[in-house]
Amino acid sequence: MTATTSPLVSIRNLEVAFQAGAKTVHALNGVNLEVGRGEAVALIGESGSGKSVTLRALMRLHPPRRTRIRGEMVVDGRDVLAMNASELAAMRGPVVSMVFQEPLLALDPVYTVGRQIEEMVRRHTGKSAAEARARALSLFERVRIPSPERRLQAYPHEMSGGMRQRAMIALALSCNPKVLLADEPTTALDATVQIQILLLLRELQRELGLAIVFVTHDIGAAAEIADRVAVMYGGRIVEQGSMADLLRAPRHPYTQALLKGRAHGAMQKGQRLETIPGSPPDLAALPPGCSFAPRCSLAEAQCLAKVPDIVPVAAGHEVRCVRVA
């Protein structure tokens, strides 16, 4: 985060609620996040913590009729919530693009991957078919797909998992986006392939000056890629700071419990694992105050009184907990 230039992505007090029958699911309850140019930020948390909802909200992918969005989202100086349909279409791809967890579902099965990239290039840049083909080929080389000419002719089901994820990244990069949103892009991959994709994303971030928002529940993957990390719980960011600060000195009880179980040597043979009792909160019936309080061993009466503010504890390190305030 630099003070002099405005951040590339700025999210303020973002609230997202879904109408599910008679219930209202409060998926995000005031998220504040800034991402600078060329910065890699990881959002980590358990299922239902709001990581993916934040990413999708940033591209306005949620079904508009059932979704209520409040707050402010500015990407590259433009207000995302004020955009109409054609402005949104112009933003998706050239400014912000997204890589999903399961490329087999995200890619179109009836077109070759080459054709899908060409379509995107032509739709957004108005290039000729030949130029678009050349662009697709250079993208495949960029993401290091072996024998790229041949692979452009392949259908998604003909590729292996790691290759498909590379093709998905090539598609996402086809219009030179400024921000790449990656929603658990390595979760479905094997360990030896996961590290290849993480290294590729890091290289792209460095060489193309790409900002990356990386959503994961795997702290190890986050540590490999992110400069900064935000920990989410119950639709709020409960702690954010540099990866090194969070791993060395986590301050929120939830982050502490989450990291304690995973750090090197934490899983000692023969010893019981330290656990967080209970299960993540029901977003349709959030407790008042701190949403972690019902599971927190350090909870006091004041935790339930009101939602704690997020306060800085060190440069670039903020925590949402009454005990540090």
Place this chain on the structure above:
Amino acid sequence: MNAVIDAVRVTHEDVGGPAQPLLSVRGLIKHFPLKRDPLSRGRGGNAVRAVDGVDFDVKKGETLGVVGESGCGKSTTARLVMQLIKQDQGELVFDGMAVGSRALALREFRRQTQMVFQDSYSSLNPRMTIEDSVAFGPLVHGSAKRDAIAVARGLLGRVGLDAQRFAGRYPHELSGGQRQRVNIARALALHPRLVILDEAVSALDKSVEAQVLNLLLDLKDDFGLTYMFISHDLNVVRYISDRVMVMYLGEVVELGPVDQVFDAPRHPYTQALLRSMPSMEPGQRTESAPLSGDPPNPIDPPSGCRFHTRCALARAACAAEAPAMTQQDGHAVRCLIHQPDSGYAASGALT
């Protein structure tokens, strides 16, 4: 509550004493034939060679971890051990008795071996209350209804689901962690000796995963269980296992005590797999990928050593000669480098 479980507990006699392996698997082969249509452009073999000559023992009271990438045959091995699918070749010996023989009929074997699957939702019948699901096994195996329900309620309590509150619920009314507890209770209802956990904690959130791992360790002590623990999460395997088996493309490539395999891996594949684990140290990030590419297709596995196409140490001999398992101090490895009479040392570079 434990008295209830003990009362209905079916004791399975330990036949061969503690030194005899609980399960011996020898020469296990399973090929899934491919449907061939004459117009398909595919080439190579005509079967997926999912499990291709697997030998291992599970010792009494141990936890055997099984690791490997997708398509390496770990789940197929588990299903073969459970006899959910029939092997093409090979033999399973359970505590000295051949499975399916007159000494140990399949039905009797299945009382003693149970499995917990990854997807906690699809492995429960959505139309049965969880109490009925857990009681179903004992009922099928001849318990009276009242006894089966008593066992089910006792076990639900034991896995941390208060029977008063939970017994009458349906699977969709539970969280993922709670459902996996139900599956564990169900697996224990017949008092098995061997429990196969096939990615049983992989779909759970980290905080819930730790709770279930603690539960599994407690149950192992209480019920004297032996586990076969299949997972792709190397940290968890290291934590829970006594010995670990590494699989690659349908073969066992390394098998040994967990600390030896993790601290001094012998097979180049195991070494690369361990180095692929994220470092958890932002100052010391992984700089280059230990392996390139994806695992090859098990329809048409590479010649010789199946790993030679991705191995940094491969020589010409590796493409020609299939390595055998070599044992040293209870730590076995399938690699020509460790095979004294192999042509590896004299071999030239791989072309």
